[in-house]
Amino acid sequence: MKGKFYGIGVGPGDPELITLKAINILHEIDMIVSPEARANKGSFAYEIAAPHLPENLEELTLVFPMIHDRDELEKKWKENAEIIAGEINKGKDVAFLTLGDPCVYSTYMYIVPHLQKLGVEIETIPGITSFCSVAAKMNLPLATWEETFGIVPLREGCESAEKALDSFDNVVIMKPSHDNALLAEKLEERGLADKFVMISKCSTEEQIVTRDINDLKGEKVPYLSTIIVKRKGF
Amino acid sequence: MKGKFYGIGVGPGDPELITLKAINILHEIDMIVSPEARANKGSFAYEIAAPHLPENLEELTLVFPMIHDRDELEKKWKENAEIIAGEINKGKDVAFLTLGDPCVYSTYMYIVPHLQKLGVEIETIPGITSFCSVAAKMNLPLATWEETFGIVPLREGCESAEKALDSFDNVVIMKPSHDNALLAEKLEERGLADKFVMISKCSTEEQIVTRDINDLKGEKVPYLSTIIVKRKGF
Numbered sequence: 001m002k003g004k005f006y007g008i009g010v011g012p013g014d015p016e017l018i019t020l021k022a023i024n025i026l027h028e029i030d031m032i033v034s035p036e037a038r039a040n041k042g043s044f045a046y047e048i049a050a051p052h053l054p055e056n057l058e059e060l061t062l063v064f065p066m067i068h069d070r071d072e073l074e075k076k077w078k079e080n081a082e083i084i085a086g087e088i089n090k091g092k093d094v095a096f097l098t099l100g101d102p103c104v105y106s107t108y109m110y111i112v113p114h115l116q117k118l119g120v121e122i123e124t125i126p127g128i129t130s131f132c133s134v135a136a137k138m139n140l141p142l143a144t145w146e147e148t149f150g151i152v153p154l155r156e157g158c159e160s161a162e163k164a165l166d167s168f169d170n171v172v173i174m175k176p177s178h179d180n181a182l183l184a185e186k187l188e189e190r191g192l193a194d195k196f197v198m199i200s201k202c203s204t205e206e207q208i209v210t211r212d213i214n215d216l217k218g219e220k221v222p223y224l225s226t227i228i229v230k231r232k233g234f
Numbered sequence: 235m236k237g238k239f240y241g242i243g244v245g246p247g248d249p250e251l252i253t254l255k256a257i258n259i260l261h262e263i264d265m266i267v268s269p270e271a272r273a274n275k276g277s278f279a280y281e282i283a284a285p286h287l288p289e290n291l292e293e294l295t296l297v298f299p300m301i302h303d304r305d306e307l308e309k310k311w312k313e314n315a316e317i318i319a320g321e322i323n324k325g326k327d328v329a330f331l332t333l334g335d336p337c338v339y340s341t342y343m344y345i346v347p348h349l350q351k352l353g354v355e356i357e358t359i360p361g362i363t364s365f366c367s368v369a370a371k372m373n374l375p376l377a378t379w380e381e382t383f384g385i386v387p388l389r390e391g392c393e394s395a396e397k398a399l400d401s402f403d404n405v406v407i408m409k410p411s412h413d414n415a416l417l418a419e420k421l422e423e424r425g426l427a428d429k430f431v432m433i434s435k436c437s438t439e440e441q442i443v444t445r446d447i448n449d450l451k452g453e454k455v456p457y458l459s460t461i462i463v464k465r466k467g468f
Binding site: 009122 | 241258369376378387
């Protein structure tokens with residue numbers, strides 16, 4: 001009998017911010033896949049899940065390169081999906097770990113279509129997103145009443161972020177380090193320099209919180225940072 | 235010594251979709267507050283948490299009326315905050331349960347400012363949002379690559395929803411029952427009639443999934459429904 005594939009959100013960093021469902025599944029599966037950006041570079045998702053993993057669980061580390069060539073990526077995902085499907089066809093239940101939530105900007109979602117084509121049964125277990133974690137740390141609503149909120153990954157040029165800042169009440173900007181200095185300018189242009197908060201490495205021991213626009217202009221914005229902008233202020 | 239106040243997200247409905255952190259706190263607190271829309275109407279958040287509550291936990295049911303008069307509401311929140319602060323000042327750790335995530339359209343966030351004014355120490359524990367749960371059920375990304383996504387609560391007139399549909403790649407529309415027939419029209423106008431999915435009562439036994447625009451036009455859209463629109467299709 002074929003096994004099943006689980007995509008598991010492990011949450012934003014604190015090993016306690018994982019769901020009971022995820023923990024229960026991690027105790028029932030036969031194999032865990034942990035994605036690495038480069039071979040032997042380790043995986044943050046794996047570190048978060050580690051305290052919940054039973055001993056002697058079979059591990060499969062697959063490299064999901066962070067490159068821009070879409071064709072190369074598709075090829076790599078298909079290859080990885082075939083490796084996973086091979087294990088599932090042997091009867092193993094396999095879990096793929098993903099930081100935060102599997103449906104929000106995760107590598108997991110790129111292999112799902114390939115696995116579906118291969119006839120693999122899939123179940124996705126939601127996780128705590130970085131933006132919910134950040135908002136909770138600050139005791140800050142992402143939205144109340146009739147407010148709208150948008151989620152935008154920052155890319156060079158900040159166009160999507162600008163569009164969001166101009167049309168939504170509250171905006172979550174992910175990965176601000178991609179063009180943080182320009183983003184700081186865009187916030188200043190809109191009179192929003194004092195209406196944002198940035199949290200880096202949220203819910204880990206290295207967490208940093210700042211509302212200083214100069215920090216956003218600087219060169220030391222960590223990759224794992226999230227910004228919440230509230231147009232009406234805090 | 236004064237106690238502490240916890241705002242706890244219990245997730246979208248499945249009692250397993252609660253975090254380990256929430257469960258651990260529920261075992262350490264002295265009192266639980268469960269919000270009701272009307273006296274003795276019960277609370278869905280409480281039902282979700284029930285399997286995780288220790289026996290003999292002290293319970294405080296507070297009525298948070300669903301009315302539109304903002305002044306009346308503020309008065310009620312302040313009153314409720316004072317009742318909670320009174321218990322905390324007796325040295326009790328008190329938890330407030332909230333459906334989904336406490337930072338996303340929750341009643342919890344309306345009492346936080348009142349409790350802060352009263353000098354209460356507050357910790358918010360994030361939860362799985364309905365939209366992450368819906369997307370996971372469908373094995374569907376909310377966003378990939380450079381896609382943006384917006385979250386909009388539907389109000390009569392659909393203006394915010396229209397704005398979001400015109401500026402974001404993917405849009406989550408919450409509480410579509412507020413004006414579902416008009417929303418269906420707005421989707422049709424934009425050629426999006428086959429680019430949405432609606433899930434009602436997600437991750438409960440009564441879950442309904444539909445992609446049929448006629449279901450959205452009908453009179454039987456449940457209150458606990460969520461729509462995901464993907465402009466590029468599924």
